[in-house]
Amino acid sequence: MSTLRSTAFLSAILASATTFAQVQPAAPALRPAPVYIYLFSHTEDHINLARSEERFTTVLPMLATLRANYAQYSPQACFQFYGADSETLGAGVRHLITAARDAGDLTLGYHGAHEPTYVNNPIANLNYNIATWSEIQDAMVLQLNAHRHLYLGTINATFPGALAKTSNVFGEAFAISGLGEFDPAKAHAIDATNPDAVFFGYSAHIPNPPPNYMTGIATFSELLSPTPDHVQQLFWSRHHLRVSATDGTGSFDSRGMDGAAHLESTIANLDRTRPNLLKIGIAGKTIYALQSPTGYAYNNPDSPTLPDESIRSQAEIDTNYQNTQEVLDWLVQSFFPNNPGSRFVSVDDLQTAFTSLNGETLTQAEVLAFTLDLLDNWSSTSPAAPPPFASNDGQYLSLCDMTQCLVGMLAGYGTSLPSTVALGRAIGPLTATLPSLMPPTVAPGDLLAAAAALDPLLNSTTWAKTPDYTVPSYVTVGTSQVNAAEFLYLCAKLFVDLAQGNSPPSVLAPASTMLDPAIETAEDQVSSLADKWPYLNWDIKPAILSGFAARLSVNAPPQAGSTLTVHLTDDVGSQAYLCATSSRPRSPLSAAGGLQLDPRGAHAFPRLSLGQACTGSWEIPIPASYRGPLYLQALCENRGRLELPQVLSLEIP
Template sequence: MSQKQEQIYLGIIGLLILIISILGGWYLTRSNISLLPSSDPVAQNLPREETTLPSVESFSVPEGPSIRDTPLVNAPNYIYLFTHTEDPFNHELSEDRWWRVGSMLESIASTFPSSNISWTIEFMGSDAKTISDRNPETGTVDYLLSLKEQGLVEFGYHAHHDPTYMNRPQNSLSTSPSYEETYEALWSWITCEKDPLYGGCVAERGGGLEAVLSAFGEVEIVTGLGIGTGVQYERSAGSQAVRELLPNRWLGFGIPDHGAVASNKEITTAKLSLMELLTPTHETSSSTFWMDNAIRINDDAPLENLNINKLTEGARLVEASLSSLDGTRPHVLNAGIADKFLYSVDKTSPTVWGYAHPESPELPSISIKPTKDIEKGYKLTQEALEYLAQLVSNDSTKSFVDSQDVVDLFTSEDYWNVTEEELKQMALWILNEWGNTPPNLVYDGEDFYSLSDAFALLHEGLQGSYPAEGIVSMVYGPWSLKKNSSSEIEISTEDFSTLLRGNLYTDNQIQETYKVGNQTLTSTQVLYAMSYLFVLGQEGVSMDRITIPQTQSAPLTYGILEDLGCTDCLDTAWSLKPARFQD
């Protein structure tokens, strides 16, 4: 290489080094990368000091979200086919239902493949065991499981008619039972094997819900579990007992429209009042709502006067009811098929008769319909099913749904995962809607949440945590009302923050009272204070003391639940919220 070439070569290398230096400095600047020791505690892996917000003497709460409602157009409607089995005694008559209606579904699925017809059969523990014991002889369980494999059938548990009405642990509960007493009674009810004629546990496990799981391998819905005779409210104790066996249980039934309820004017009025509160927009309807941390399907949609719950009456009545749908809001409609009255005369329940006549529990001939009437019932059932199958095949706004479909309609990733901004809107809603009672529900500008949801989410948010799961509809409200109302008080923010750094729950349940400094607060007062403190932080200020106004301790829904027969059910009142369609 000549001297001139060597000089050119060295010059090029020098130029490249200069360019690399310039580009490297630009990259480090753009990337916020420093070659010097960092003063940032995160970069040094040191604890970050808490930011001290400027303190203010007074604070005006900003406006929160307001509900704006617009009727929908061509809203979808969904049909939930179900059966409550309710007969462990009249084997041939009862089991004939599964073969005959199962055959109808197979035929319909073949004729209308796009209908996606699905049937939920809810067994009692006693008849699940009976049908299993008889399976080697009849093959009925095998047939039902084959329908399940075809996607035509799923299974659930209906607790109300398990043996017997007079001999069940709930009946021994006092008028104001503790959570622990109620939990033990309901846990026993859904797990112990019972004498099918006289009731009472004959084995600690293997009955109730567990009998259905053993027979069919799944329980997709739990209904009919109540704290007393004719009171089908699970409360937090029942819901938690079920979740011990079914951690992902999200579906149940709501307020019935039959039996003693149908003739009780006070209960009917209270039901309408409750549904009015829980149907605030056209994205909600009175056919569904949340209660005791599960979505509930009512027997009917009372505000819209919709009821297709008896397909045994044929297609004509179903068509007449569905024709009233105006497309302005979606519904999930219970459609009962193959019930006990296919073969028993009206108002003659096989379980009522059997428990009252344990020496001869089968229905007497006088209580069994004539063959021609039984055949008529099956014919009308088939007509109704075929009508619905053709309807949903030709109308994109109508669909059959199974249990998971229903859960998916009312939940979404956005619903479960509450963001910081959404939580701020919830806190603002609570503060702005608080009169002399806490609000009945909580709103983030789009979705609806319960008081229990808000309490747990605010507790997490005040620690700077916004978990993606495990909060919404997982925490239960305070068990009972220990104090009807409270006067205006001031609390120290420092004392309150000390409380919030601890555990506010006992077995996932909000406590009834909390100690803040030398003062005792109700859970309602804690909810208000958390909402206020969260909004302060979001607005970038702090206060040394927080004033909690004079307030009733329970929302208005607490009194409505009393009228519905649920006495001192503060936990259930805190769980109530509208079921908003997410599509």
């Protein structure tokens, strides 16, 4: 068995290699914007195990086939388990799930809404309206970590349960929901172990929604989508990316069991002038259950399994699985090819593509640009109010971010301002405030001293039950006490003066409320949380679509003497080169400040241009005599941004 040298192999395939982008229909005058499909499941049944486990043995092979045949669309689902079903699922099914995770078919997460029980759990047992932050944190420790009786909810903290149990069985939870995570106290408790998890946003279906619920969501969706490039179902809040099921104009979540025609109708009702994210539930309990399995069990703990009349007929169940397969087939065979840029998105895709400046270091010039925008958009009403966030060149900072950045800049002032400041995890004020009776005027030295005292707290990165990085509701500056909004304005004004070379004798701020009244109204429409946490919207900001990670894939194992189709999945408009070698490429080199392919055998294939598609392909004839490893590496360029996808390692048997 012989192995060709890399250069000989390249010579053979370069002679006949061809490239092509996906064939697309003629572009209309206004091409519909992409629809990103997020596949997910909340498992929600630890009682009726035969029916529950059948979902995984039936749907997981669908996902495996999808990835094998349509890898260019990056298919992956997020299955969110909970402590009770992590405990009761059989070993064989758990192995299937973890194998699907390891193969890339699944991302695993946690959904805590259906843990035992709805009325007997650590949070439900609190008098939440008067509970302190510390009491909520103590209850959340049990809520997230303690074992509970499967039908009664009785706590046994000796053994792991809930999120801790799910993580022990399935690994890190990359998406978390069902815990009331809009609540800053609950979100903070989750941050102790899962600070980077994706959270769910607004749902179209909640029990007993407040009046004008969808109107409030629509207000936030418009606010957090300042340009047509923004996806209205995605935004940042409390340093977590949020994925909503609605933009307030309708219910845009869907179920695979409803079939392709229903999904097509749902997509037709989307605003296609801008990109959308559509959540599609697959492998849900409603495939077989006519009522909530957990609801029935918790109300009937002595006989918790669903009665026959609460189970669909076998014909209905079979149809629901067939409809799920039909939906997946329709997406990859019809919708995606005819809607350039549309694709599946995984949790990892969302975190990579929809970014923020969280954790970044900002230059003084960047902070100045954000600060000028903040001041320009501060309302001139009486009392005045800050804008919901600050923007600069398509980037966004929340009011908490702005406070932390400006405090850092002023705290570092000596004879000049610092050149950079790092962005931390500051969260919003927790108690109600009032505007000052008179516009506050302070001395610059007093303001610098107040910033210096606050800076080490806001820049703390250590999780604690009561976090240091909370923006205080009131700040004392010299002999004046000002609320957090007024303090932010004072810091902004002094920073601008110092950055522009001025030395003001005093700094004046308008008497200000903490939030724009329109934001307060919208929050009251979507929840009652503002009654307890009045400024939870001090840390909201839009999500920026910075671009999906480029990825190479093949749909079939390579064989000697056959033609290998290599897919590239990247952003619309990307251009790429491909090289192949029988030796693993070294780390990419830097040439004149840019990336380049590994030089060994890097005779690039003809350039691939994706145009309006998000996928394209190279066809590589593999010589019949070739045996051994084959490494593929691409160099992608889009709007001046260079990217090297992960090397694709193959073996020719």
